[in-house]
Each structure stands twice: as C-alpha cells, then as structure tokens.
Amino acid sequence: MTHTEEDIKFEQRxxxxxxxxxxxxxxxxAGKTGTWRTMKPILHDEKCIVVKSGKPSCFLCxxxxxxxxxxxxxxxxFDYDYCKGCGVCANECPTQAIEMIPEKENPSCESNEGGK
Amino acid sequence: xxxxxxxxxxxxxxxxxxxxxSGCGLQxxxxxxxxxxxxxxxxxxPASCSTVxxxxxxxxPIKVPVMYNCFETVAAHASGVSAALAAKxxxxxxxxxxxxxxxxxxxxxxxxxxxxxERRSNFIYVCYNNQAYMNTGIQRSSATPFGAKTTTTPxxxxxxxxxxxxxxxxxxxxxxIATCATGYPQDLFEKFKKAREFNGKGVRYIExxxxxxxxxxxxxxxxxxxxxxxxxxxxxxxxxxxxxxxVISNPSKKYIDKSKRKDVRKYLKMQSRFKHFTExxxxxxxxxxxxxxxxxxxxxxxxxxx
Ligand SMILES: Cc1ncc(C[n+]2csc(CCOP(=O)(O)OP(=O)(O)O)c2C)c(N)n1
Ligand code: SF4
Ligand code: SF4
Ligand code: SF4
Ligand SMILES: [Mg+2]
Numbered sequence: 001m002t003h004t005e006e007d008i009k010f011e012q013r014x015x016x017x018x019x020x021x022x023x024x025x026x027x028x029x030a031g032k033t034g035t036w037r038t039m040k041p042i043l044h045d046e047k048c049i050v051v052k053s054g055k056p057s058c059f060l061c062x063x064x065x066x067x068x069x070x071x072x073x074x075x076x077x078f079d080y081d082y083c084k085g086c087g088v089c090a091n092e093c094p095t096q097a098i099e100m101i102p103e104k105e106n107p108s109c110e111s112n113e114g115g116k
Numbered sequence: 117x118x119x120x121x122x123x124x125x126x127x128x129x130x131x132x133x134x135x136x137x138s139g140c141g142l143q144x145x146x147x148x149x150x151x152x153x154x155x156x157x158x159x160x161x162p163a164s165c166s167t168v169x170x171x172x173x174x175x176x177p178i179k180v181p182v183m184y185n186c187f188e189t190v191a192a193h194a195s196g197v198s199a200a201l202a203a204k205x206x207x208x209x210x211x212x213x214x215x216x217x218x219x220x221x222x223x224x225x226x227x228x229x230x231x232x233x234e235r236r237s238n239f240i241y242v243c244y245n246n247q248a249y250m251n252t253g254i255q256r257s258s259a260t261p262f263g264a265k266t267t268t269t270p271x272x273x274x275x276x277x278x279x280x281x282x283x284x285x286x287x288x289x290x291x292x293i294a295t296c297a298t299g300y301p302q303d304l305f306e307k308f309k310k311a312r313e314f315n316g317k318g319v320r321y322i323e324x325x326x327x328x329x330x331x332x333x334x335x336x337x338x339x340x341x342x343x344x345x346x347x348x349x350x351x352x353x354x355x356x357x358x359x360x361x362x363v364i365s366n367p368s369k370k371y372i373d374k375s376k377r378k379d380v381r382k383y384l385k386m387q388s389r390f391k392h393f394t395e396x397x398x399x400x401x402x403x404x405x406x407x408x409x410x411x412x413x414x415x416x417x418x419x420x421x422x
Binding site for chain 1: 124128130134135136138139141143147170175178179335337338339
C-alpha cells in the first residue's frame with residue numbers, strides 16, 4: 001500500500017488536532033486554591049528551628065507541603081494564594097512553630113478561574 | 117545515609133494551585149517522584165485522580181510531558197513510548213514513567229503490566245496505592261485492605277484480604293522493586309533516583325502507600341502521619357528488591373524486631389473506614405502483619421542478613 005498525497009494530508013490534519021489539545025504548564029491551574037482554606041497556617045518565628053539557628057536545617061514544612069506552598073527560606077513563608085490550609089505542615093513541625101488559625105476573611109471565589 | 121532535607125533539589129515539577137484535594141497524599145508522592153526524576157521524564161497516565169491533577173482545558177500544573185491513555189493500557193502505552201525513544205536513541209537521557217492508581221494496577225491494568233514486565237520493556241511503573249477507586253467515589257479494589265469500608269463495601273467493610281502485588285511483581289524477576297509511603301519523601305526520592313539508574317533494565321516497579329483524606333477518612337492534616345503509623349506498625353514495610361535481593365529500608369529496619377512494632381490500632385483508629393472494627397477485626401490485621409514479617413524474616417535469614 002502506498003502513502004498517497006491525501007494520506008499525508010489526513011495525517012497532518014490529525015496530528016494538528018492532537019497538538020492543539022496540548023496543555024501549557026501554569027501556576028494556579030485550578031485557580032487561586034487559597035480560596036479553599038478554612039484554616040490558615042501562621043508561623044511563630046520564635047519557635048522555628050531555622051529562624052532560631054539561622055541555619056538551613058529543618059524545613060520539614062517545605063518538604064511535606066502537598067501544595068508546594070511553603071518556601072525553603074529563613075523564615076519559611078507561606079504562599080496564601082495557593083495554600084489550601086490542610087495543616088500538614090503544622091502537624092509535622094517538630095516544634096509546633098506553625099499554628100492553624102480560623103480563616104476569617106476567606107477571599108471570594110471570583111478569581112477562581114484556571115490558568116493564571 | 118538518608119539525604120538531608122536541605123540537600124533536596126529546589127526545582128519543582130508540579131506547580132501550586134492544583135485540583136487535588138486539600139492534604140492529598142498522592143500530591144506529595146507525585147511531587148517528590150518528579151523531583152527525583154527531573155525534567156527529562158515522560159509520564160504515561162491512565163484514568164485516576166492523577167489524571168484530574170493534570171488539569172482540564174488548556175493548562176496543567178505539571179511541567180514534564182504527560183500523556184493520557186485508556187484505563188487498562190498504561191503499561192502498553194509506556195512500552196510503546198520507550199520503544200519509540202529507543203528507536204530515536206533518546207532512551208538514555210529520557211526516562212518513561214507509567215503512573216497509575218491501585219485500580220489501574222491491581223485490577224484493570226494487571227495484564228498489560230505483566231506483559232510489559234515479561235517483555236522487559238524499559239520504564240518505571242509506579243502504583244500509588246490509595247487502596248480504592250478514589251476518583252470515581254471510593255469503590256473497593258483488590259488493593260483495598262481487609263475490613264475497609266468503601267462505597268461498594270458499605271456495611272461490614274471488605275470481607276477479603278488485599279492481593280499481594282509486591283509478590284506478583286517479584287515473580288516477574290524485575291531488576292528493581294520498591295515500596296514507599298507518603299510519610300517518607302526522602303526515602304521515596306532516593307528510590308526513584310535508584311529506579312532511574314536501572315534505566316535499560318526492563319520494568320522497575322515502585323508502589324507508594326498514598327494517603328487520601330476523603331477515601332480513608334483521616335483528618336486532612338494527617339496525610340503524612342497516617343502512613344508513618346502504617347510503617348511503624350509493620351503493616352507497610354519500606355523495602356526494595358534489587359536484582360532479586362531483598363533489602364529492608366532504613367525507616368523499617370527496626371520493625372524486623374516484633375517488639376519494636378507499634379500497635380496497628382493506632383493506625384486503624386485514625387481512619388473512619390475502620391471505625392466499625394471489633395477486636396476480631398484488629399486480630400486479622402495483627403495476624404496479617406505477623407505473617408508478612410515471618411516471610412520477610414525467613415528470606416533475610418536465607419540471605420544471611422538476619
Ligand atoms: C475503562 C474505564 N472504566 C472506568 C473508568 C472510570 N474511572 C475513572 S478513574 C477511576 C478510578 C481509578 O482508580 P485508581 O486507579 O485506584 O486511581 P485513584 O482514582 O484512586 O487515584 C475509574 C473507575 C474509566 N475511565 N475507564
Ligand atoms: S501544608 Fe497545607 S496548610 Fe501548610 S502551607 Fe501547605 S497547603 Fe498550606
Ligand atoms: S517544620 Fe517548623 S521548625 Fe521546621 S522549618 Fe518548618 S516551621 Fe521551622
Ligand atoms: S480523592 Fe484522595 S487521591 Fe484523589 S485527589 Fe482527593 S485526596 Fe487525592
Ligand atoms: Mg486508587
């Protein structure tokens with residue numbers, strides 16, 4: 001069976017339509033997931049191991065956060081745009097330096113659109 | 117030596133703001149697996165919660181290429197992608213990963229997986245095991261453990277013990293097999309690095325015990341703690357089989373000694389799927405753990421490692 005001009009055109013059309021379904025990597029694919037939060041993590045610097053020692057050591061909060069919303073910096077900083085408030089970081093912090101407080105002003109869901 | 121947290125790489129391959137539930141264990145596993153494998157990775161992914169993670173519409177939080185396939189075909193798909201890379205002489209630099217749930221592995225994908233393993237197709241197969249069909253609303257799978265309530269085992273919980281996938285994969289004589297858990301990202305990171313080094317040596321199988329707050333009924337903040345408890349009770353041994361040789365991983369080593377194992381009730385009582393348990397149910401679990409370690413112990417002894 002030979003590959004005709006028409007076959008090639010057909011294949012090109014199919015591959016173009018496959019390529020057009022390609023997705024672009026973007027932060028906030030599900031919108032500002034910080035709007036999901038009912039509890040909010042806050043850091044008590046005076047209890048945090050890396051703040052107290054000034055050395056990069058512990059960072060378990062950074063390692064365990066499912067949402068990649070804690071930075072590996074001194075002090076660790078939360079990304080409230082995307083932190084879902086699960087509390088895993090607070091639960092795993094060896095010195096209870098992270099406290100979960102009720103989220104009073106849960107931002108409106110207006111910004112909850114994908115791909116920003 | 118376990119890698120230090122400060123020595124783990126900074127680069128992320130999943131971007132924040134994903135569709136996964138708050139406190140999802142799968143997200144911890146996925147994040148650290150991709151961090152270990154790096155940018156030259158192609159993921160093949162069947163229907164599951166991890167597919168939803170890939171995003172809808174024109175955007176995705178995942179920075180490496182992900183290709184979706186039909187539920188039962190992930191191993192066949194990954195075999196094809198890795199063969200294509202080999203034909204293009206790109207198989208050394210690019211690693212192929214089949215990333216599937218327990219439903220996609222233990223049940224619907226097992227035939228394809230077994231075939232790929234026997235053919236020595238070249239990719240890493242990952243089963244993140246959250247012990248049910250979570251994405252469609254917590255239906256029982258053959259990975260669901262004894263007694264667990266699911267939406268299809270709603271009254272007394274599952275009456276059967278789960279399939280032993282680890283042994284099934286061992287029977288295929290793979291070059292590398294490992295178990296991981298969401299409570300131990302450093303251990304997981306190192307195992308994925310190792311699996312990558314076995315590139316060219318057929319299928320490498322990694323199974324991750326993956327916590328799931330809505331499916332297991334533990335608190336959202338306990339996604340790490342719960343699988344730590346699973347390991348500490350001896351229920352989920354972290355281990356590897358490297359070219360046929362069994363190696364118990366560091367976090368699980370001390371639990372070879374039965375007296376060091378913590379009460380499995382601590383693990384079970386954190387989760388509402390086991391809330392109805394009676395003393396008899398707890399006994400089934402205790403026996404399961406005893407039998408598991410008896411067998412592992414025999415093997416370690418035979419190898420001269422005990
Ligand atoms: C052939 C086929 N049957 C059923 C489905 C519906 N389906 C989509 S995801 C899913 C559950 C997958 O369970 P698992 O592999 O354990 O992954 P999890 O959702 O738990 O992460 C099911 C049944 C499908 N997509 N294709
Ligand atoms: S672990 Fe949970 S609560 Fe803590 S920063 Fe991450 S998303 Fe927020
Ligand atoms: S886990 Fe706690 S002590 Fe460690 S770096 Fe994070 S906040 Fe500081
Ligand atoms: S149902 Fe479970 S596995 Fe699926 S996204 Fe939610 S927490 Fe993760
Ligand atoms: Mg599942």
